Amino acid sequence: MLSEQNMIGKTVVITGATSGIGLATTIMLAQKGAFVIGAGRDKAKCQKAEETILENSPGAQVTFCIADLSCLSRVKVLALNINRIVNEKGCKGIDVLINNAATVSSWYTTTPEGFETQFAVNHLAPFLLTHELLPLLKKTPEARIIMVSSGSHFRTRFNWDDIMLRKRYNCLLAYKQTKLANVMFSIELNRRLGEDSTVRAFSVDPGLVNTEIGMKGTSGLVKWFWKKRSSHGITPREAASGIVYLASEPSVMREKAVYWKNCKSCNPSRYSQKGEALLKLWEISEKMCGISSEKYKLPPVV
Amino acid sequence: MRSMICITGATGGLGRAFAVECACRGWDLFLTDISADALETLACGISSTYMVNVDFYPSDLTDVSSRERLFKHITEKGLIFHGLINIAGPDYEGPFAQRTPEQIRTILRLNIEANLEMTFEALKHREKGRSFRIINVSSLASFYPMLIKATYAAYKRFLLDFSLAIREELRRKGCTVTVLCPAGMPTNPPCIHAIDIQGFMGRITTKNVGYVAAKTIDYALKGRPVYIPGLVNKILGIISRFVPSTTAARLIYERWG
Numbered sequence A: 001m002l003s004e005q006n007m008i009g010k011t012v013v014i015t016g017a018t019s020g021i022g023l024a025t026t027i028m029l030a031q032k033g034a035f036v037i038g039a040g041r042d043k044a045k046c047q048k049a050e051e052t053i054l055e056n057s058p059g060a061q062v063t064f065c066i067a068d069l070s071c072l073s074r075v076k077v078l079a080l081n082i083n084r085i086v087n088e089k090g091c092k093g094i095d096v097l098i099n100n101a102a103t104v105s106s107w108y109t110t111t112p113e114g115f116e117t118q119f120a121v122n123h124l125a126p127f128l129l130t131h132e133l134l135p136l137l138k139k140t141p142e143a144r145i146i147m148v149s150s151g152s153h154f155r156t157r158f159n160w161d162d163i164m165l166r167k168r169y170n171c172l173l174a175y176k177q178t179k180l181a182n183v184m185f186s187i188e189l190n191r192r193l194g195e196d197s198t199v200r201a202f203s204v205d206p207g208l209v210n211t212e213i214g215m216k217g218t219s220g221l222v223k224w225f226w227k228k229r230s231s232h233g234i235t236p237r238e239a240a241s242g243i244v245y246l247a248s249e250p251s252v253m254r255e256k257a258v259y260w261k262n263c264k265s266c267n268p269s270r271y272s273q274k275g276e277a278l279l280k281l282w283e284i285s286e287k288m289c290g291i292s293s294e295k296y297k298l299p300p301v302v
Numbered sequence B: 001m002r003s004m005i006c007i008t009g010a011t012g013g014l015g016r017a018f019a020v021e022c023a024c025r026g027w028d029l030f031l032t033d034i035s036a037d038a039l040e041t042l043a044c045g046i047s048s049t050y051m052v053n054v055d056f057y058p059s060d061l062t063d064v065s066s067r068e069r070l071f072k073h074i075t076e077k078g079l080i081f082h083g084l085i086n087i088a089g090p091d092y093e094g095p096f097a098q099r100t101p102e103q104i105r106t107i108l109r110l111n112i113e114a115n116l117e118m119t120f121e122a123l124k125h126r127e128k129g130r131s132f133r134i135i136n137v138s139s140l141a142s143f144y145p146m147l148i149k150a151t152y153a154a155y156k157r158f159l160l161d162f163s164l165a166i167r168e169e170l171r172r173k174g175c176t177v178t179v180l181c182p183a184g185m186p187t188n189p190p191c192i193h194a195i196d197i198q199g200f201m202g203r204i205t206t207k208n209v210g211y212v213a214a215k216t217i218d219y220a221l222k223g224r225p226v227y228i229p230g231l232v233n234k235i236l237g238i239i240s241r242f243v244p245s246t247t248a249a250r251l252i253y254e255r256w257g
């Protein structure tokens, strides 16, 4: 189900816009008339994505920023670049932020800041980017933050003693934890923003999608498994329609639901809604990103 | 000033894993590596996450004057240590005759000169009255004469023997020396690729660096001499004692040559 709503005059930021679900979403948003700022880690891929988008939607308004999200200092630079583009283009602010980029890693590897790679790219980067872009999101009458999460967050808990699984790394568990973190971040962000906020966060489960995510940064066995499994998945375009629905459908903002699949709201896992865990994850993430809730006016809810 | 753990080659994959592991245990850190930017980024991430003090000083350890500046900095700032983790050590893979003279010099300077001088300096600045832990990173390659990695395997052997010898010299002075001898380390995309193309053998001889760093420090705290991560690697280490070097070199040639 694709929302009929056009997006002319809307500004959308999307990470991981160079392939898979992100690229398909960017194409669709551009076709609906939105001004899309895409983020990618590789210059050549960004150029190629831009060409693909313009082929699919001639005259589309799209621009790309290059940033490797595995480094938090680069996330901050990305936010500055987005600010600059928004100002130069004379946009009011940001209407939709889609945190879509994610990675899978077979081995425990660390980012330049010393964080486990999946945890940094899939959770810390969107956590920080959202904080940094919040002032721009607050400038538009209604703004949405969409976390591309996954059904794999069900039946997953945090290993609080070793949240980045340093000692007992397991690729799938590390990935699932980050997708759980995406859901929990959106729930806690909504609580902190308050009922009357013009900004709302959502998490979306795109379902099983036939993309290359399991073929990058992984070793032979994971590649083989992902190739087999993903061939049963839906196309990135089908997955994108659920995200575009959340980004554009007016009724979505009135519903209090946070978790969506196939354009319908549903319940996220029970664990993801636990107050204590929500707070703990938030505090850990703030510490890792070196930021404080006071600065962003997001105090904890008592 | 609280005493620190000094880590060389801190911003590489294994260096970062050790830095994080030490910070998790609440130890303050002194990091060194070539790039000041990389050191600052790492120090920033670690200090905010684990609430420890992280100091750093960039140095090209292959360069004598750069090393001297580093030692001067340590002296002038009055830094004191209760541990040293020597990680810096490049590997240029390929037949010996195809290496460049510069590569050969770098290997020797960094792995032998710098490692020895760093150990010497750190011992001068050790915290009085506290056990001092030295961890040197050798390799499983040190147990065998390795073609394609001839220089690498040989200097890793040097490090192993040197470490075990000073271990005895320093034993009564409250100092332990532990040598880490890993096989493949999946620290960056090229290493991961190299492990990948070895297939099953690569998979079973490889351990995650986070686990390796944690275990190595456990070994060091217990004062144990050598840590070989992984059962298969331990067995390969034991076999090396019974196979004559010339036969081992020949067998390795059959497998890799």
Ligand SMILES: NC(=O)c1ccc[n+]([C@@H]2O[C@H](COP(=O)([O-])OP(=O)(O)OC[C@H]3O[C@@H](n4cnc5c(N)ncnc54)[C@H](OP(=O)(O)O)[C@@H]3O)[C@@H](O)[C@H]2O)c1
Pocket: A015, A016, A017, A018, A019, A020, A021, A022, A039, A040, A041, A042, A045, A067, A068, A069, A070, A099, A100, A101, A102, A103, A121, A148, A149, A150, A151, A205, A206, A207, A208, A209, A210, A211, A212, A213, A214, A216, A233
């Ligand atoms: N595929 C599925 O079945 C499935 C199911 C549930 C949820 N999801 C979620 O859907 C989202 C999109 O995944 P996908 O399946 O479309 O995979 P994908 O095609 O690999 O897309 C991931 C995107 O993230 C980017 N990215 C990865 N690491 C990055 C980094 N360090 N810095 C900046 N960008 C980085 C990638 O850039 P490059 O183009 O340069 O690689 C790519 O554009 C992810 O959040 C994923 O968790 C996917």
